[in-house]
Amino acid sequence: MRDTFFFQLDNRLHYGIGWSRGLGDFVKAQGWHHVAILVDEGVAAHSPYYAEIKPLLAAAVDSLTEIKMRGSEEPSYDYLDQVADQLRRLPALDGIVAIGGGSALDSAKALACLRTNPGPALDYRGFDKVTVPPVPTICIPSTAGTGSEVTINAVFTDKSEQRKLGINGRYLNATYAVLDAEWTMSAPASVAISSGMDALVHTLESFMTGNANPLTRALNREAFRLLYTNLPSLIDAPGDKVKRQALLLGSYLAAAGLFNSGSGIAGALSYPIGVHFKVPHGIAGGIFIASVVDFNVAHGWYDYAELLDVVEPHPDWTAEQKSKRFAEAMHALADHLGVPKTLGQWGITRANLDHVVSLVTPLQAAFNQNPIPFTGETDARAMLALHTA
């Protein structure tokens, strides 16, 4: 953990179940007359809440342009350019309201930049490449998971290079985030679970990394408490809005920790297997995260005691005992949520393990974030082997 650190949190948050019913008034109070609503196509098609809110928003502004965003796991730079073209042709645009999962929100944050910055989206790949301030944005997650509404990152796939590398940094933050569980109620269970596991991975990896600091650790503990205690409701009580709201807050805090301290092995492994085998990002991380915990505990890293204390205090136990119990609890949670143990259904098996290992070995810089040394060729191979048949 670091004694000297920099910490950043660059957005304003509106929090509350049903807050979005006042979205029209809020937008009006911002002085926004011409608004684009970038909505995930699944939300536009299936959310009764969207059907309720859209007319309220339309009534509050002079013009409302609706753009339905592809809800795919893998927004690409080509896709950004197509939508940017639409946005750039609007004669006036005061603000963007984005509603959707992580892909839609990442796209919206980048598109807000592309409205005010010329050229193809690929020109802005990397860190702090955007020079002109974007159109202001309100980002509203419809799943509790990626935390895109709070981070300064937006992840995209470069189809020609077959890799994910985002547009990040200054100006990639949402101006406002809205956490309102009403939006999450119509997401399919599989999406809610994948998103929830993503948030859990964010907070655990942000906790483990060598760049963690006292502030990110504080965020991690509360995010973990919220996620660990409320994730089972996705199976046991899927209609419970209060628990969904708690998951949204957990996801937000997890991501605030993540972009300040960095991620680790499970997040890193999920990128290449997402691009090449279409394993959903959150499920991929969810498959590996308990194994990452096992690996670290087996090598004597017992900081997990700090997280177990938050949800299950055992005053007389040693840090080692607590960490072993923590590892068990992570396996049990993944099992409860039905996270698969192997990657076979996406075509990753022992037969192509060498190929998959070759895809993950370039991730050594991310592996180096782990508190225990971890190599692609040996340790990632062993970890992948655990999850292939």
Ligand SMILES: [Fe+2]
């Ligand atoms: Fe993630």
